[in-house]
Amino acid sequence: MGEQVLLSLAFYGLAIIISFVVAVVIKGIVVALPMMGRISAKPQPAPTPSQTKTTPQGIPPEHVAAIAGAVASMVKVRHILHIEDHHSGRDWMTEGRMIHQTSHYVPRRGRR
Numbered sequence: 032m033g034e035q036v037l038l039s040l041a042f043y044g045l046a047i048i049i050s051f052v053v054a055v056v057i058k059g060i061v062v063a064l065p066m067m068g069r070i071s072a073k074p075q076p077a078p079t080p081s082q083t084k085t086t087p088q089g090i091p092p093e094h095v096a097a098i099a100g101a102v103a104s105m106v107k108v109r110h111i112l113h114i115e116d117h118h119s120g121r122d123w124m125t126e127g128r129m130i131h132q133t134s135h136y137v138p139r140r141g142r143r
Protein backbone atom coordinates (compact mmCIF):
# COMPACT_ATOMS: atom_id res chain seq x y z
CA MET A 32 0.00 0.00 0.00
CA GLY A 33 2.91 2.37 0.75
CA GLU A 34 4.29 1.93 -2.77
CA GLN A 35 0.95 2.90 -4.31
CA VAL A 36 0.82 6.09 -2.26
CA LEU A 37 4.38 7.00 -3.25
CA LEU A 38 3.62 6.23 -6.92
CA SER A 39 0.47 8.37 -6.87
CA LEU A 40 2.37 11.24 -5.20
CA ALA A 41 5.06 10.92 -7.87
CA PHE A 42 2.41 11.17 -10.61
CA TYR A 43 0.83 14.21 -8.93
CA GLY A 44 4.24 15.85 -8.67
CA LEU A 45 4.97 15.11 -12.32
CA ALA A 46 1.59 16.54 -13.33
CA ILE A 47 2.27 19.71 -11.34
CA ILE A 48 5.69 20.15 -12.96
CA ILE A 49 4.30 19.59 -16.47
CA SER A 50 1.45 22.04 -15.81
CA PHE A 51 3.90 24.65 -14.59
CA VAL A 52 6.13 24.21 -17.67
CA VAL A 53 3.10 24.52 -20.00
CA ALA A 54 1.95 27.67 -18.18
CA VAL A 55 5.41 29.24 -18.55
CA VAL A 56 5.50 28.39 -22.28
CA ILE A 57 2.04 29.92 -22.80
CA LYS A 58 3.06 33.05 -20.90
CA GLY A 59 6.18 33.29 -23.08
CA ILE A 60 4.09 33.04 -26.24
CA VAL A 61 1.64 35.67 -24.98
CA VAL A 62 4.49 38.06 -24.21
CA ALA A 63 6.43 37.34 -27.42
CA LEU A 64 3.61 37.74 -29.96
CA PRO A 65 2.92 41.44 -29.34
CA MET A 66 6.66 42.14 -29.43
CA MET A 67 6.96 40.42 -32.80
CA GLY A 68 4.02 42.45 -34.10
CA ARG A 69 5.67 45.70 -33.02
CA ILE A 70 8.96 44.74 -34.59
CA SER A 71 7.48 43.76 -37.97
CA ALA A 72 5.01 46.66 -38.20
CA LYS A 73 6.40 49.70 -39.95
CA PRO A 74 5.19 53.06 -38.68
CA GLN A 75 2.66 54.62 -41.03
CA PRO A 76 2.80 58.36 -41.71
CA ALA A 77 -0.13 60.33 -40.34
CA PRO A 78 -2.76 61.00 -43.02
CA THR A 79 -3.11 64.54 -44.24
CA PRO A 80 -6.51 66.23 -44.01
CA SER A 81 -6.99 65.77 -47.77
CA GLN A 82 -6.53 61.98 -47.40
CA THR A 83 -9.16 61.55 -44.71
CA LYS A 84 -12.63 60.87 -46.05
CA THR A 85 -15.63 62.23 -44.22
CA THR A 86 -19.16 61.38 -45.14
CA PRO A 87 -21.80 64.07 -44.89
CA GLN A 88 -24.50 61.45 -44.14
CA GLY A 89 -23.17 60.68 -40.68
CA ILE A 90 -21.35 57.79 -39.09
CA PRO A 91 -20.32 54.97 -41.43
CA PRO A 92 -21.99 51.59 -40.76
CA GLU A 93 -18.61 49.94 -40.11
CA HIS A 94 -17.97 52.38 -37.27
CA VAL A 95 -21.42 51.74 -35.82
CA ALA A 96 -20.77 47.99 -35.85
CA ALA A 97 -17.35 48.42 -34.21
CA ILE A 98 -18.71 50.73 -31.51
CA ALA A 99 -21.66 48.39 -30.86
CA GLY A 100 -19.28 45.45 -30.53
CA ALA A 101 -17.06 47.34 -28.09
CA VAL A 102 -20.02 48.44 -25.98
CA ALA A 103 -21.46 44.92 -26.01
CA SER A 104 -18.17 43.46 -24.82
CA MET A 105 -17.91 46.02 -22.02
CA VAL A 106 -21.43 45.34 -20.69
CA LYS A 107 -21.00 41.57 -21.17
CA VAL A 108 -23.78 41.12 -23.72
CA ARG A 109 -23.76 37.59 -25.13
CA HIS A 110 -24.33 38.62 -28.75
CA ILE A 111 -25.53 41.50 -30.88
CA LEU A 112 -28.86 40.67 -32.45
CA HIS A 113 -29.20 43.29 -35.16
CA ILE A 114 -27.47 46.45 -36.40
CA GLU A 115 -29.31 48.44 -39.03
CA ASP A 116 -30.52 51.94 -39.76
CA HIS A 117 -33.71 52.74 -37.91
CA HIS A 118 -35.93 53.27 -40.94
CA SER A 119 -34.48 50.81 -43.42
CA GLY A 120 -36.21 47.51 -43.93
CA ARG A 121 -39.57 48.62 -42.59
CA ASP A 122 -41.43 47.10 -45.55
CA TRP A 123 -39.69 43.75 -45.08
CA MET A 124 -40.48 43.79 -41.39
CA THR A 125 -44.16 44.51 -41.99
CA GLU A 126 -44.42 41.82 -44.64
CA GLY A 127 -42.68 39.29 -42.39
CA ARG A 128 -45.02 40.02 -39.50
CA MET A 129 -48.07 39.70 -41.73
CA ILE A 130 -46.90 36.33 -43.10
CA HIS A 131 -46.08 35.07 -39.61
CA GLN A 132 -49.38 36.16 -38.08
CA THR A 133 -51.50 34.82 -40.93
CA SER A 134 -49.67 31.49 -40.90
CA HIS A 135 -51.54 30.66 -37.68
CA TYR A 136 -54.92 31.51 -39.13
CA VAL A 137 -57.39 28.65 -38.88
CA PRO A 138 -60.32 29.13 -41.24
CA ARG A 139 -63.74 28.83 -39.63
CA ARG A 140 -66.07 26.33 -41.15
CA GLY A 141 -69.77 26.28 -40.90
CA ARG A 142 -71.29 24.05 -38.22
CA ARG A 143 -72.33 20.64 -39.43
